[in-house]
Each structure stands twice: as structure tokens, then as C-alpha cells.
Amino acid sequence: MTELTDQISQAMEQAARAFESYKNVPGKLRAAFLRQIGDEINLLGDELIHTVMNETNLPEGRVRGEKNRTTGQLNKFADLLEDGSWVEATIDTGDPVRSPIPKPDLRKLLIPVGPVVVFGAGNFPLAFSATGGDTASALAGGNPVVVKGHPAHPKTSQLVAKAIKKALQKFALPEGVFELIQDSGHKSGQLLVQHPQTKAVGFTGSQQGGMALVKLASQRPEPIPVFAEMGSVNPVVILPEALKDNHTAIAEKLVASVNLGAGQFCTNPGLIITTKRKGFESFIEEIGKQVKAAPGARMFSDQVFQNYQLNSEKVFSFSEVSSVEARTETPATGEVGPAVGLVKAADFIAQPNLHEEVFGPFSLVVACDTDEQLAEVVQALKGQLTITIQATPDELANRKELISALLGKCGRLLFNGVPTGVEVCAAMQHGGPFPASSDSRFTSVGVSAIKRFVRPVSYQDFPQDLLPEELKDENPLNIWRLVNNEWTKEQI
Amino acid sequence: MTELTDQISQAMEQAARAFESYKNVPGKLRAAFLRQIGDEINLLGDELIHTVMNETNLPEGRVRGEKNRTTGQLNKFADLLEDGSWVEATIDTGDPVRSPIPKPDLRKLLIPVGPVVVFGAGNFPLAFSATGGDTASALAGGNPVVVKGHPAHPKTSQLVAKAIKKALQKFALPEGVFELIQDSGHKSGQLLVQHPQTKAVGFTGSQQGGMALVKLASQRPEPIPVFAEMGSVNPVVILPEALKDNHTAIAEKLVASVNLGAGQFCTNPGLIITTKRKGFESFIEEIGKQVKAAPGARMFSDQVFQNYQLNSEKVFSFSEVSSVEARTETPATGEVGPAVGLVKAADFIAQPNLHEEVFGPFSLVVACDTDEQLAEVVQALKGQLTITIQATPDELANRKELISALLGKCGRLLFNGVPTGVEVCAAMQHGGPFPASSDSRFTSVGVSAIKRFVRPVSYQDFPQDLLPEELKDENPLNIWRLVNNEWTKEQI
Numbered sequence: 001m002t003e004l005t006d007q008i009s010q011a012m013e014q015a016a017r018a019f020e021s022y023k024n025v026p027g028k029l030r031a032a033f034l035r036q037i038g039d040e041i042n043l044l045g046d047e048l049i050h051t052v053m054n055e056t057n058l059p060e061g062r063v064r065g066e067k068n069r070t071t072g073q074l075n076k077f078a079d080l081l082e083d084g085s086w087v088e089a090t091i092d093t094g095d096p097v098r099s100p101i102p103k104p105d106l107r108k109l110l111i112p113v114g115p116v117v118v119f120g121a122g123n124f125p126l127a128f129s130a131t132g133g134d135t136a137s138a139l140a141g142g143n144p145v146v147v148k149g150h151p152a153h154p155k156t157s158q159l160v161a162k163a164i165k166k167a168l169q170k171f172a173l174p175e176g177v178f179e180l181i182q183d184s185g186h187k188s189g190q191l192l193v194q195h196p197q198t199k200a201v202g203f204t205g206s207q208q209g210g211m212a213l214v215k216l217a218s219q220r221p222e223p224i225p226v227f228a229e230m231g232s233v234n235p236v237v238i239l240p241e242a243l244k245d246n247h248t249a250i251a252e253k254l255v256a257s258v259n260l261g262a263g264q265f266c267t268n269p270g271l272i273i274t275t276k277r278k279g280f281e282s283f284i285e286e287i288g289k290q291v292k293a294a295p296g297a298r299m300f301s302d303q304v305f306q307n308y309q310l311n312s313e314k315v316f317s318f319s320e321v322s323s324v325e326a327r328t329e330t331p332a333t334g335e336v337g338p339a340v341g342l343v344k345a346a347d348f349i350a351q352p353n354l355h356e357e358v359f360g361p362f363s364l365v366v367a368c369d370t371d372e373q374l375a376e377v378v379q380a381l382k383g384q385l386t387i388t389i390q391a392t393p394d395e396l397a398n399r400k401e402l403i404s405a406l407l408g409k410c411g412r413l414l415f416n417g418v419p420t421g422v423e424v425c426a427a428m429q430h431g432g433p434f435p436a437s438s439d440s441r442f443t444s445v446g447v448s449a450i451k452r453f454v455r456p457v458s459y460q461d462f463p464q465d466l467l468p469e470e471l472k473d474e475n476p477l478n479i480w481r482l483v484n485n486e487w488t489k490e491q492i
Numbered sequence: 493m494t495e496l497t498d499q500i501s502q503a504m505e506q507a508a509r510a511f512e513s514y515k516n517v518p519g520k521l522r523a524a525f526l527r528q529i530g531d532e533i534n535l536l537g538d539e540l541i542h543t544v545m546n547e548t549n550l551p552e553g554r555v556r557g558e559k560n561r562t563t564g565q566l567n568k569f570a571d572l573l574e575d576g577s578w579v580e581a582t583i584d585t586g587d588p589v590r591s592p593i594p595k596p597d598l599r600k601l602l603i604p605v606g607p608v609v610v611f612g613a614g615n616f617p618l619a620f621s622a623t624g625g626d627t628a629s630a631l632a633g634g635n636p637v638v639v640k641g642h643p644a645h646p647k648t649s650q651l652v653a654k655a656i657k658k659a660l661q662k663f664a665l666p667e668g669v670f671e672l673i674q675d676s677g678h679k680s681g682q683l684l685v686q687h688p689q690t691k692a693v694g695f696t697g698s699q700q701g702g703m704a705l706v707k708l709a710s711q712r713p714e715p716i717p718v719f720a721e722m723g724s725v726n727p728v729v730i731l732p733e734a735l736k737d738n739h740t741a742i743a744e745k746l747v748a749s750v751n752l753g754a755g756q757f758c759t760n761p762g763l764i765i766t767t768k769r770k771g772f773e774s775f776i777e778e779i780g781k782q783v784k785a786a787p788g789a790r791m792f793s794d795q796v797f798q799n800y801q802l803n804s805e806k807v808f809s810f811s812e813v814s815s816v817e818a819r820t821e822t823p824a825t826g827e828v829g830p831a832v833g834l835v836k837a838a839d840f841i842a843q844p845n846l847h848e849e850v851f852g853p854f855s856l857v858v859a860c861d862t863d864e865q866l867a868e869v870v871q872a873l874k875g876q877l878t879i880t881i882q883a884t885p886d887e888l889a890n891r892k893e894l895i896s897a898l899l900g901k902c903g904r905l906l907f908n909g910v911p912t913g914v915e916v917c918a919a920m921q922h923g924g925p926f927p928a929s930s931d932s933r934f935t936s937v938g939v940s941a942i943k944r945f946v947r948p949v950s951y952q953d954f955p956q957d958l959l960p961e962e963l964k965d966e967n968p969l970n971i972w973r974l975v976n977n978e979w980t981k982e983q984i
Contacts, residue, residue: 024896065592083977090940092919100557104909106919111899113932218710222926225933393955403958404516407603407949414952417596426974427584427598429950434714440605440947441717448582448948455932456940457899458921460906463885466895480979482918485575487972487979 015115015144018176031081038071040163057298077140112142114199120150134202137449233270239391247283255290257418263361288325296335308360320347383433507607507636510668523570530563532655549790569632604634606691612642626694629941725762731883739775747782749910755853780817788827800852812839875925
């Protein structure tokens with residue numbers, strides 16, 4: 001075995017051993033552990049902030065914001081565990097005299113699946129990396145985590161990993177509950193996904209990367225789920241009345257969203273679909289103005305910058321695509337500004353390459369001649385994380401068919417907003433039909449993300465004192481339970 | 493294209509078209525449709541009962557029971573839809589003045605995924621076939637269904653399909669909501685799983701069959717989930733005190749469970765694990781007696797009968813396995829009776845072939861020398877649908893580590909019962925860690941089975957009157973909703 005193979009095998013075996021005790025750690029203790037991780041991250045202070053800034057070119061405000069989001073996420077999962085109702089305790093009491101056969105007593109709850117492998121994301125060095133949403137949700141569910149750190153920010157990952165290990169020590173939890181593997185290549189990721197002790201995988205990144213992991217996992221003797229959030233082009237559909245009345249404001253909002261964080265968001269609005277009605281020319285003009293005025297920024301790695309140049313140039317190389325406006329990059333500083341292209345609906349439908357995500361501050365306006373053509377463009381869309389409708393309430397009310405079609409293509413449908421900015425809450429869905437994510441039934445943002453890493457088990461006719469607290473008659477944790485098909489906090 | 497390819501392509505395209513309207517049919521109407529299917533099945537009367545009996549060799553009582561289970565399942569899903577709370581409506585209200593950025597209004601619920609392909613199971617010609625649990629849960633969720641009928645009971649499938657089509661007509665629902673494909677080979681199944689319009693697959697059957705479908709699905713350009721329930725050996729662990737005090741009753745109960753329905757259940761107790769303590773010899777003796785006295789029965793197809801003979805003979809061909817007792821088959825009638833083998837724990841652990849399911853009235857007693865050895869046997873077990881513990885409450889109380897280990901291996905843990913008999917209710921989990929099923933996070937029995945065929949979507953800042961009823965402020969359907977992290981039926 002090579003050194004890397006050894007290291008990974010050791011991490012996964014250690015995680016599997018740690019699982020034997022960590023899975024039985026009560027929710028309230030896991031909550032305290034998650035909060036402690038947040039505290040340890042805060043204690044890293046400016047060292048962490050500056051390390052992230054140095055490694056990713058992100059500005060201080062964004063890094064501090066993302067740090068708060070990261071500790072905020074940990075606290076939200078802690079809240080969830082303290083409340084306790086997330087285990088979906090479901091009880092159907094027995095009936096020993098039921099005819100023709102007695103009815104058993106059945107009690108179900110969610111339990112952890114086992115060691116989870118998490119791939120750190122390049123664009124979120126804190127919120128989707130060593131202790132990001134994937135790690136927080138897997139740990140909250142009772143699973144040890146082995147993180148493959150993103151090569152763009154190794155020092156950041158190292159700092160955060162140390163914080164987690166400190167928190168583990170403070171609660172005398174087994175070391176194997178968390179491990180960080182750093183490797184600039186793909187080998188360690190492959191080995192982690194293939195390891196027999198790995199029970200699930202969380203990934204945020206490109207479609208190519210995500211699908212490679214999905215394929216690897218499906219080839220294992222024991223297939224495991226890979227939750228890959230692979231981004232999307234997040235179409236924004238602008239209806240005629242909104243275009244007529246609000247084109248200036250919409251253009252302004254959209255370009256700001258396209259350019260936010262150098263466009264390095266999976267919810268970047270990469271596609272703007274509208275009809276060539278009144279206001280269209282002014283809308284395009286305004287986009288051009290906004291693009292020209294937008295500030296530039298450096299991307300989080302040279303690799304990402306090169307890919308952005310390559311992919312945006314590829315789009316503009318199609319003769320059907322004209323440039324509304326593109327901020328010239330300054331190779332010396334490596335700064336990028338927004339770029340927006342324009343294409344006719346028929347050409348867009350005919351050219352599959354134009355449906356692909358360009359990761360960075362890029363967007364493509366698709367100009368439709370008629371409402372029917374707009375419907376055809378929608379029909380041609382692939383699965384998306386988000387779709388946004390810019391409309392007046394009145395005109396939207398007449399487009400129920402369009403709403404239904406858009407809903408079928410995405411995980412989150414927005415009205416008159418921008419898709420960037422993903423609220424961490426129970427009602428968030430961050431995951432959409434393929435290829436936006438590998439399993440649209442789950443979210444990678446918000447507390448429901450925990451559902452990816454747990455599975456239900458039923459106890460049948462089990463003695464009261466040996467049932468987990470969540471399922472005991474007296475409901476000692478005072479949680480919401482579905483008892484004989486009614487939600488209640490009452491005891492039985 | 494061949495005729496079969498044409499037929500399947502037509503069925504799937506028709507399903508996709510039907511989905512466009514069926515997905516928007518209100519829950520209460522879908523409920524009435526499901527009840528109507530049950531009524532139409534009841535109207536088939538004795539013709540259906542006799543057709544099933546002729547095609548499957550199942551006795552009348554069992555067929556009538558299974559018919560009731562089938563209509564009962566449809567009614568339970570109808571209840572679920574009428575109640576409406578199953579969509580997991582989750583609302584986080586907005587806060588436009590939150591600092592530093594406003595909080596959006598987010599509202600999430602479950603929506604259908606699209607056309608589902610269901611494979612009829614041979615051992616449940618009604619309850620897991622054309623309109624069994626998979627079909628009922630997919631239709632309940634709002635998805636069209638295309639069933640690949642099991643070749644062992646084509647006439648039964650045809651009758652039931654007609655009942656469903658009648659129900660569709662009565663409610664003026666599109667024909668494409670249900671289609672039955674019959675084919676004695678594997679080709680149609682492959683084509684159905686590969687068709688681009690197929691969004692999910694439900695399967696109950698062998699590990700070989702299930703894994704073939706999982707592999708096929710993973711090779712599609714758009715991977716789709718395959719929910720394969722692939723059976724298990726359903727270990728029964730007998731602890732010393734229970735063995736000492738209750739061995740006669742336990743032996744009686746177990747052999748009856750092994751022999752129930754000629755052992756043609758995925759929950760057949762195919763493995764009995766105990767220690768050679770007081771009562772062991774008498775337990776084995778009693779098993780022998782019960783086996784000898786047990787009635788014989790014909791299996792549901794010649795193919796299954798031949799496989800059973802082959803697989804049980806294979807187990808007995810291992811020199812380490814002795815026969816406790818095996819009812820001789822009568823080749824003339826093709827009847828089988830129960831057969832039970834005996835093997836030492838060390839030999840069981842060393843021989844992977846002995847861990848495989850023998851589909852039929854077969855079980856293997858694993859004799860352990862010590863509690864430690866029993867723990868090793870448990871450690872060596874693969875994922876199971878069920879595990880049963882036979883014990884006195886007192887001795888169980890001292891075996892928390894064993895309980896934790898068993899829980900980690902199964903989807904349902906029973907105390908002092910037998911695994912056959914799968915209650916259809918909210919708290920049922922029928923699905924376990926691989927290879928018992930392809931995705932342990934879901935169940936194929938009970939109303940939660942609907943969760944396999946739906947996905948969450950969030951509406952962000954959407955106008956009230958365009959939200960689905962489930963998410964409107966006034967909660968017109970009076971369903972349970974998670975509003976700002978509290979379960980409530982109140983309006984907002």
C-alpha cells in the first residue's frame with residue numbers, strides 16, 4: 001500500500017470504530033459539541049480570516065460573513081438536536097386483540113448511517129468546506145466525517161480541522177469522529193469513495209467532478225449514495241409587464257447578482273430568458289451600462305480563473321452569441337468583471353453547449369419572439385437549483401402553466417428576487433432535478449440536510465425501558481411525534 | 493425499432509404526457525381515485541381470487557387476505573392524501589428588516605418526481621404487483637406508473653390493470669397514468685429502466701435482479717433512483733434465558749414462520765443464532781419435530797421451486813452443515829415442506845455462501861459456543877430487513893451493546909416475535925442496510941413508501957394566491973405544517 005492508501009484506510013477504519021460510540025451519543029451532547037466547534041472557530045479570530053483571504057482572494061467582509069454563516073449553521077443544527085423532533089419519531093401502538101391477527105406495536109425513528117466522506121468546496125472555504133453544511137449535517141446526524149480538503153485552501157482547512165479536534169477533545173469524543181485528508185490530486189477522493197467503511201458522500205462542485213464520484217460509488221460492491229450538488233445556470237424568466245415597467249431595476253439587480261463574489265456561486269443567474277417586447281432594448285442597454293460600471297474581483301484560484309476565461313470565451317465563440325458587454329479582464333491582476341451574452345431562443349435551443357454552466361460572473365440573455373417560444377426554451381431547460389420569475393403579480397396569475405413547468409425543472413422557485421443568497425432554514429431546498437444535483441429528494445443547505453445521512457429503523461414490540469428516549473411512552477424529551485397518525489407532544 | 497421497444501417507448505411517453513396534468517390533480521381527488529381502484533378490484537370478485545390461485549398455487553385464504561391487504565393499502569394512501577399533512581409543508585416567514593440582509597419568505601412542500609416504473613413481485617401477485625405497495629405509493633405521490641408484470645401471473649396482472657384503467661376512466665384522468673407491460677424475458681425491464689422519461693424504479697425480488705437494475709440505472713446519462721427491496725435472511729437471535737425457558741414455544745413459532753406461505757416471504761426467518769446453553773438440544777429436537785409435522789405447499793412457480801431445491805441442496809452440500817430435519821419434497825405434486833440446517837458459528841462466519849438467502853421454507857441454525865462468538869456472528873452479518881431477538885426482558889436489559897449492534901444491521905428490530913407479517917402503517921420500516929435494500933433511507937411498506945417518489949421544492953417570496961393550498965397563510969387544507977420551526981395547524 002502507498003502512504004496515501006494507508007492514511008485513508010486508517011482514517012476510515014478509525015471513523016468506523018468511532019461510529020460505534022458516537023452513534024449513541026445523545027442529541028443534546030452532540031448539540032453542545034457542534035456549538036463548541038463554532039466557539040473554537042471564533043477563537044481562531046483574525047488568523048482564520050486572514051488565512052482565508054490569502055488563500056482565496058475573497059474580500060474581508062465576505063470572509064467574515066461566511067465565517068458567521070458557518071458558525072450559524074452549526075448552531076442551527078445544534079438547535080435542531082436540542083429540540084429533538086427531527087428524528088421523525090413515529091408510533092403505531094399495538095392491538096393484541098385485533099382480528100384476524102394481533103397488531104404489533106411499532107415505533108420508528110431516524111438513526112445515523114455511518115462514516116460520511118465530505119468534499120470541501122472551493123468557492124466556500126468555510127461554509128462548504130471542512131466544517132461546512134455537509135460536515136455539520138453529518139455530525140449532527142451522529143456520523144463521523146472524513147473531509148477531503150479542497151486544494152485551493154489547505155491552510156484554512158487545517159485551521160478549521162484543528163478547531164473541530166479541540167471540540168472533540170473537550171467533550172472526550174473519539175478522535176475518529178473527524179479527520180481531514182489533504183491531497184492536491186484526485187487519488188485520495190477516489191480512495192475515500194471506494195473505501196468499504198464509507199456509507200455516504202457529500203460533494204459540492206462541478207458536474208464533471210460530481211458525476212465521477214457518482215459513477216465510482218455505483219461501481220462499489222456495496223453502492224452508497226453520493227449527494228452531489230453540481231450547480232446550475234439558474235434561469236431568470238422575465239415576463240412582459242415586468243420588462244416594460246421595471247427593466248432598469250431588474251437589469252441592475254441581475255448584474256449585481258451575476259457579479260456577486262466574482263460569480264462564484266452555484267446559484268449565479270447564468271441565464272436570462274425574456275421576450276423581445278416593450279422595454280427589451282432598454283433592458284439590454286441597461287445591462288451593458290451595469291456591466292461596464294461593475295467592480296472587478298479576483299477569483300478563488302488560478303485554475304478557476306483559467307476555466308472561466310476558457311468557458312466564457314467558448315460561449316462567445318459561437319457566431320449566434322453576441323456580447324451585450326464584457327468587462328475586460330486585466331491579466332496582470334487577474335481580476336474579472338461581469339460578462340453578458342445575447343442569443344436568440346431558437347439558437348439557444350439548438351445548441352446544447354449554451355445550456356452549460358460557466359462558473360464565474362457570466363450570464364446569457366435568451367431573447368424569445370413569442371410567449372410560445374419562451375415556453376419552448378423552458379421545456380428545453382435541464383434540471384436547476386433555482387429558477388426565478390420576474391413578473392408583476394397580475395401577469396403571473398395568468399401563467400399557471402408556466403409556473404408548473406418551471407417548478408418541474410427546479411428545487412427553488414423565486415418571485416422577483418435573485419437566486420444568489422441561500423437562506424439557511426428549514427424551508428430551504430438547495431438541490432434540484434438532475435444535473436443540478438444527483439438526488440433531488442435532498443437538500444444540501446438548511447437543517448433538512450441532515451436527512452441525507454440518516455435512515456429509519458422500527459422497533460417492534462420492544463420493552464419500554466430498552467427503547468430510545470424518543471420512543472418511550474412518556475416522551476421524556478418532549479418532542480413532536482406522529483402517534484397513531486396524529487402529531488402530538490403528549491405522552492402515550 | 494422492435495415491437496417491444498415501440499410499446500415501451502409509447503407507454504413512457506404517454507406517462508410523461510399524463511404527468512403534466514396528473515401532477516396537479518388535488519390530493520383529495522387522487523385519494524378518491526385510489527379508493528376507486530380498490531372498489532374495482534373488489535368488483536372482480538371470485539374471478540380474481542381464482543385467477544391468482546391458478547397462477548400462483550396460493551391457497552384461497554391467503555389470496556383473499558392478500559386482496560384485502562391490497563385494497564387496504566390503497567385506502568391507507570387515500571387516508572394519507574385526504575389528511576394532506578404528508579407533504580411536509582414547511583414555512584419560514586420572511587423578515588424584510590433583518591440586518592444585514594432581509595430574510596426571504598420560504599415555503600417548501602413535496603411534489604411528484606415523474607413517471608415511475610414498478611416491477612411486479614412473484615411472491616405477492618396482488619400486494620406487490622400491478623397495484624401493490626409500489627404502484628399505490630407512486631400514484632398517491634402524483635406520479636404515473638408503468639408496471640412490468642411478473643411473468644408468473646400474467647392473467648392476474650391483466651385483471652388488476654383493467655381495474656385501474658376503469659378507475660382512471662371514472663375520474664376522467666389521462667390513460668397514461670397507468671400502463672402494464674407484460675414480457676416473459678428481461679428485455680422490457682431493461683428498456684423501461686433505461687427510458688429517459690423514467691424518473692424512479694420500484695422493485696421487490698432477488699438481489700441479483702435488483703442489483704442488475706441498480707447498475708442499469710447508474711449507467712444512464714441521467715441517473716435515477718432504483719428502490720430495490722432484495723430480501724434478507726432475517727436473523728433470529730435467541731438469548732440463553734429464553735432458550736432455557738421457552739425453547740419449545742420458540743421452536744414452534746419459528747418453524748411455523750419459516751413454513752408460512754411455503755417460505756415465500758422476504759421476511760422469512762432464514763437464520764437462527766443461539767448459544768449451546770441449557771435447552772439447546774431440546775430446542776433442536778423440537779425444531780425437528782415441528783418440521784416433520786409441518787404441512788407442505790406448492791411454490792408459486794416451477795422456476796422458484798427449482799431454485800429452492802438447488803439453493804437448499806447447495807447449503808446442505810457443505811460438510812459443515814448438518815440437517816436438523818428436512819421434509820422430503822414430493823416431486824409428483826411439487827409440494828415443499830420446511831427444512832432446517834445446523835452449523836457451528838465458526839464455520840458460518842468462514843463460509844460466505846451460508847449468508848445468502850435461500851428463498852423458500854428454509855432456515856439455518858447457527859450454534860455459538862459463547863456470547864462472544866455470538867457477537868462475532870452478528871458482526872459478520874450483512875444488512876437485513878429484520879432482526880429478531882428472543883429473550884426475557886431481564887436478560888435483554890443487560891445486552892445494550894448487542895441491541896446497538898443488531899440495530900446497525902437492520903431496518904426493523906423485533907422482540908420475541910417472528911419477522912413474517914409486515915404491518916402496513918406509518919411506523920413500519922421495510923428496507924434495511926445493503927444488500928437488504930438498495931437504499932436503506934426508504935421503506936417499501938407503509939405510507940412512508942410515498943417518500944421515494946417525491947422531492948421537495950421551495951417557493952421564495954411567492955404571491956399568496958399563486959402558492960399551492962398547502963402553503964397559503966390561511967392553511968385551507970387544515971394540515972400539519974412546520975411554521976418557523978414549530979408544528980402547527982394554525983393559520984399564519
